[in-house]
Amino acid sequence: MAETRALVDRWVEGWTVSRRMLSARDGDGWLVEVAAETRSREYISASPSLPELHRMVTATSAPEVWLTLVGDLDAQSRAAVAGLDPVTSDERMMTTTIAPIALPTNVIIEEDGQVAHARIEVDGELAARGQAALSAADVVFDRIETTPEFRRRGLGRLVMTGLTAWATDNNAATGLLMASVSGRKLYDSLGWSEVAPIVTLRGR
Structure with missing residues (x-):
């Protein structure tokens, strides 16, 4: 879990550079000011505790606010996010040595x-x-x-x-990305390794 969180931290740092976005620590995860047409802000966290997950779900209070969770969700976590609308599923965080x-x-x-x-x-x-x-x-x-x-x-x-x-x-030296379902075949063929599953949801 600690290794995945560290990779998520590193990915967020690079992703915000790529898109010129502001980000700040939010609990064990991140809050990114996306300011895009699809969403205004996005919470990103790797395997948060149940209380932390409930806090972020409450903060994901409108369709333009998204929540991205990296890591497998257990039954309690799936119940906690049941009130949100899915945006994507079956995506993967991936890494490689370049x-x-x-x-x-x-x-x-x-x-x-x-x-x-x-x-x-x-x-x-x-x-x-x-x-x-x-x-x-x-x-x-x-x-x-x-x-x-x-x-x-x-x-x-x-x-x-x-x-x-x-x-x-x-x-x-190290490549990082978040792979869509359609993109995974390409990255697999290039020798990338899966780190963890990703699910993204938004407020109702």
Whole structure:
């Protein structure tokens, strides 16, 4: 549990750099000021105690307030969050040790401080994109997306390779990400390891 919490802490630090968000410690977890169209703030915690979970559930008081829990939920925890609406399930926190690799010639990298934005264009059209943020020796991969009409061409793998090349050039050693159900197949194929399941809920 302590190891997972430490990885969540490191992921939050990189994720907030990636999206230029403010965050603050909140109990054993975090409160992130997301300020996005989908949500205003998000509580993030790894395997919280039952009293701590009840506190966060009470604070998740509206649809624009989200709660992300990393780790398996027991029966009491599932009962505690039953009054919230699910946003995602079956996602996974994942990690890997990254090593130097060549930047693919068709991946365009643009740096913005500690963040790199990668993209692949096909005939002048955006086909795939992603970004990554440095935090100490970690790199957090974020928003890895392939445009629907360009899927199943290996472009997501190329974006990840390009961002990995940039990260290792900047002395990163560990990769972290939160994987959607659709993204897990890609990360599995790249040798990433699952840390813990994730569930995200929002207020009613």
